[in-house]
């Protein structure tokens with residue numbers, strides 16, 4: 211890809227013009243730095259935040275600029291960090307005084323002292339994130355690249371400006387950022403930096419779960435998350451995040467029979483899903499769909515390798531994992547659990563004959579999530595046997611067609627019993643008792659088996675028959 215190094219387009223904009231004047235008035239020096247410059251050069255979708263580093267007070271510059279930008283929101287000041295932010299025309303403009311940082315081993319929060327531009331560039335994570343553009347009158351628009359970051363952008367390399375052991379040990383979140391950027395931008399992590407990640411992996415312990423999950427989500431929304439997860443595993447970081455995934459790794463063989471490597475299979479499923487769904491939570495479901503397999507793995511002479519009940523065990527693990535990662539224990543988690551729990555159901559149908567009643571039951575149990583479930587299960591087809599691959603996919607086409615037909619006919623997706631408990635009680639003159647449940651269940655089963663349509667009259671007739679079978683007689687008023 212050709213890089214974009216002509217900055218005149220942004221330098222001539224209203225914002226940069228006002229910035230230049232304000233910087234001059236305050237007699238400070240200031241530079242645009244970091245992700246904004248990187249993404250501009252890479253011609254990526256322009257970021258919504260613009261970082262400005264100031265040799266002087268970032269807060270003062272923010273205040274002076276805010277007055278001059280029509281419609282700018284009031285300056286937000288973060289005293290602890292000495293930073294300030296203005297929201298203007300959908301852009302978050304962040305101001306920070308150039309600083310020198312020194313870190314204590316037990317914390318990600320550095321001791322900060324004022325510094326020069328090069329001190330500030332030194333303390334950043336990757337050379338491609340140290341790129342700066344001058345906002346000063348004397349050299350407005352000049353490109354300042356002391357670490358050859360532009361060269362690294364060209365060569366698609368992630369490299370730390372300082373010794374990577376210093377950069378990563380100072381702020382271990384950068385190890386995750388390295389892997390995330392590598393995945394997002396399709397860049398290679400330079401060998402020394404990669405080794406330093408492995409070496410400093412235990413520093414993961416001081417990163418908050420929220421930051422870890424943030425990076426994990428950025429990996430999961432890329433078109434090929436397996437790149438990130440493979441790097442997380444190889445560097446040893448995954449152990450600190452999702453050790454349950456590592457437990458899926460490896461192939462065992464007994465009596466000449468082996469099972470697949472469920473770690474790599476899982477990553478393949480996640481990748482397969484990506485072109486067909488942007489839903490982050492469905493991607494989580496793909497990542498965890500086989501998570502119960504390590505715990506349930508058994509070898510039986512008669513059956514070979516089995517993972518009996520792994521979906522149930524897996525669904526329970528989803529809760530524990532979400533809790534540990536401090537992710538929301540809300541309907542998103544329940545969705546992931548449901549997908550994991552049901553993840554083998556459609557495959558069983560697709561492997562055998564696609565019968566109407568199996569599809570009806572599937573639609574009934576999956577409800578409004580049926581499409582997501584089928585999309586997940588199609589991604590789960592990773593067999594390298596072409597004939598089988600084709601057959602499973604064709605069967606899924608059949609399953610999809612049948613789902614549409616079943617839905618048109620009986621609306622099973624959001625099933626409501628066509629005959630209520632009240633009606634049954636009234637008809638047979640009953641007080642609440644177990645017979646009511648039995649009748650309701652019989653009606654539901656008859657509908658799911660396709661014996662009767664999901665219609666009031668048919669269900670009412672079935673209710674009468676079922677009541678008779680149970681020895682009930684209609685209440686006088688019902689005759």
Ligand code: CTP
Nearest residue numbers: 244245246261333334335336339340381383384
């Ligand atoms: N930075 C850093 N170490 C971190 C986080 C950020 O050195 N742990 C620096 C980098 O120079 C980065 C800049 O701060 O470019 C802004 O950080 P942020 O907005 O979080 O990241 P971006 O690089 O802009 O990219 P993204 O939004 O994709 O995270």
